[in-house]
Amino acid sequence: GRNAPTLLIGWTHYHPRVLCGASSFPRLYALEGGWSAAAMAPSRNGMILKPHFHKDWQRRVATWFNQPARKIRRRKARQAKARRIAPRPASGPLRPVVRCPTVRYHTKVRAGQGFSLEELRVAGIHKKVARTIGISVDPRRRNKCTESLQTNVQRLKEYRSKLILFPRKPSAPKKGDSSAEELKLAAQLTGPVMPIRSVYKKEKARVITEEENFKAFASLRMARANARLFGIRAKRAKEAAEQDVEKKK
Numbered sequence: 001g002r003n004a005p006t007l008l009i010g011w012t013h014y015h016p017r018v019l020c021g022a023s024s025f026p027r028l029y030a031l032e033g034g035w036s037a038a039a040m041a042p043s044r045n046g047m048i049l050k051p052h053f054h055k056d057w058q059r060r061v062a063t064w065f066n067q068p069a070r071k072i073r074r075r076k077a078r079q080a081k082a083r084r085i086a087p088r089p090a091s092g093p094l095r096p097v098v099r100c101p102t103v104r105y106h107t108k109v110r111a112g113q114g115f116s117l118e119e120l121r122v123a124g125i126h127k128k129v130a131r132t133i134g135i136s137v138d139p140r141r142r143n144k145c146t147e148s149l150q151t152n153v154q155r156l157k158e159y160r161s162k163l164i165l166f167p168r169k170p171s172a173p174k175k176g177d178s179s180a181e182e183l184k185l186a187a188q189l190t191g192p193v194m195p196i197r198s199v200y201k202k203e204k205a206r207v208i209t210e211e212e213n214f215k216a217f218a219s220l221r222m223a224r225a226n227a228r229l230f231g232i233r234a235k236r237a238k239e240a241a242e243q244d245v246e247k248k249k
Contacts, residue, residue: 082188087166089189093136094159096152097196111196114138115152122149123156133163134193159194 098112114136
């Protein structure tokens, strides 16, 4: 009738005459905070969103309007530093070649903090002299393999051979200083000093022959057995050798 009550489902009002047909009745589902007449249910086992917009967040929005000016300021600072330290390299001192930490990244090389004291000693450069000729020093570093030691020692020797060393007093050059002809050829290096590049060996394509007969499971079990029985076999071999010595006596 005209005075029929109106049903409230979620936040939508429906008249009883509209709800007669089954197709027109909305599907309900439960949400945190009450019932809703919206369509689809949330997907997967995700977190139920509960935003906390109680702060006056519009006054705390971080803007980056100073980014272009900072870019110009950094460029001017680099140029001023290059003029100040000229004719030294603009990118700073020489850095060692180090491996990235963890198993995930240890196949890559990058520039480290400084050369270790052992590397400087093998290269024949004193640690106090190294800092004065553009070589970074890190006394905390330890060489854990011969390969890294030899790589950085060779890097130091190559840098030393290319170095043009200005005398402190032009009128009285000392041993190790560059000649006057070399000083005329000196120019400031703007790029990185002896850049580090990762070398990857590309394998050529070949016909798969050996892999077809390889049995992975049997190889793993055999390696496991050899590792487990290593001590027992060594003990038996030692006892057999001792018995042979006793028999010869």
